Amino acid sequence: MRTARVRFTGFFWRHRWAKALLLLAPPLLAFALVYLASLVALFLSSFWTVDPFTSEIRHAWNIDNYRQLWQGGAYHSIAFRTIGIAAAVTVADAILAFPLGYFMARIAGGRSRAFAFVAVLLPLWSSYLIRVYIWRLILDHNGVLNWTLQKIGLPAANIGYTNWAVWLIFTYIWLPFMILPVYGALERVPDSFLEASRDLGAGGWTTFRRVLLPLTLPGVIAGSIFTFSLTLGDYITPLLAGGASSQFIGNVVYDNINNQLTPFAAAFAAVPLAVMGVYLLIARRLGAFEAL
């Protein structure tokens, strides 16, 4: 009994990889089946076609779907709109998150920091749909925003059901995903670095530009991976709060699947994947993964 136990533990002590394998087998299996297999299936199906008469999928390999995407001007503008708004959301979130993260990491005491954390995370506890609908009510022509503007004697802002609304709502919804990594990066900068900069004659702006921002940029990029990819893949907010020309890649994918044009949907869905791949490569270059 005892020797069996000694041999058993001894085996895992000598062969570290066996222990790691045992530990990682369940998640790796799930990951391979759920994540990778579905991605591979998506990628493969993008090279199939649909018989226009029977609506059946034909497993004949070709790149017609990609050719159609390349030649369709409407698809270009949809892709650029999706990427553009995702980028604009990311920039807005970074600008909003930095001062808030700075307050939480370097100024707030224990109590106000805890309060700020709850305030940042609280929206995540409620449903995504509810939050989009609330924004719809706020931005509607007869909504809270215009009512308030009217009360203080300003002209109405008709941003409901436009790209502005989509940008605004995305910025709000994904903000926590930017604040947390930025907060983490700011917290890791020792006070003495900022003191040294001031000691050497630099004012607040120079210290921010030359010391604080370069040292926290990996955190900002880590956050931008979340905000950018989450916006890139979304279709609900453009659908509910956007206008006629607010279609995202996700909306086209959704419509095509509903029309049983799965292969074309798969091809268009591969575009944000490729964009994200390029983005991650750049982010890795800038050292973002050390801050995650």
Add this chain to the structure above:
Amino acid sequence: MATLAPTAADTEAAAGGAPAVRLTGIRRSYGAVVAVAGVDLAIGAGEFFTLLGPSGSGKTTTLRVIAGFERPDAGRVELQGVDVTHVAPSQRAVNTVFQDYALFPHMTVAENVEYGLRVKGMRRRDRRVRAETMLERVRLPGLGDRKPVQLSGGQRQRVALARAIVNGPPVLLLDEPLGALDLKLRQEMQIFLKALQQDLGITFVYVTHDQEEALTMSDRMAVFNEGRIEQVGTPADVYEHPQTEFVAGFVGVSNILEREGRRITIRPEKIRMSDEAAGEGEAGTIRSVVYVGMVTRYVVGLDSGGELVVVRQNLETSSQDALSEQGKRVRLSWRPEHTYEIGKEGT
């Protein structure tokens, strides 16, 4: 761009005899904790001045008040006779060497050293030359292209020094700069820093908890305890004439006796230890013996009360001889001029 205009211009006007640093009634507390409880200090131009004290005694807070990183709750900070109590750190004509060096990790060694000059708008070519000259001066020639992580602790320490003095401050503040170095390197750096200070002719304000360091390097020193200064003086003065029990104990060994209602202190090396039969001095028993290489340290319990530490050079004694003396009866004698009367604790 930040300039030193308010201080640089005023410095020359006010230089006539004004101390490099003058603190008046400085107080600073953090909530209920009083870090500095009323400090007055005048540090002369060109002095190597040490703030000595145990951790939490207020020496570092005092240094940070001079640099401007802490705002005093009360009191006045003057540099070269100019009131800078409400002036931002970037506008004060002082530079600091930080305890953790605080080198910017994303910049090269040269960029770190050039930082202050760059902020002041000096041309790239000029500041390159200045930085390289300064790196040579701290004996790090040719290391400008390295990143701080590629350097050893001692090298980083010297980069931090170069980054501060390249700006030519009239006052350099050093916050336990040698604390993280090993003993041998620390002793080398003590000599180097002292020579550098004399060479530059600027004021050094140096914070340490190491009494030996303070005695070795300082022109004058202030001994801190619980947010107050207990004594200011030259090293010899503070060592040989401690004014309070705390100073006697913190700077050197606490050798305090109460005789006839007076409290006196005697330095261990000033005590002569002889056989009991000698019949001169106070009788006692050796309680413990510590052999420390160059010297042997004895703790002697006296028959008439109290305990004294005695240090003897190991001229002819071996460690065996020394250690066998435990429990021996001895007599201790000293010259009256080597004893100093001190006040009670806290007076």
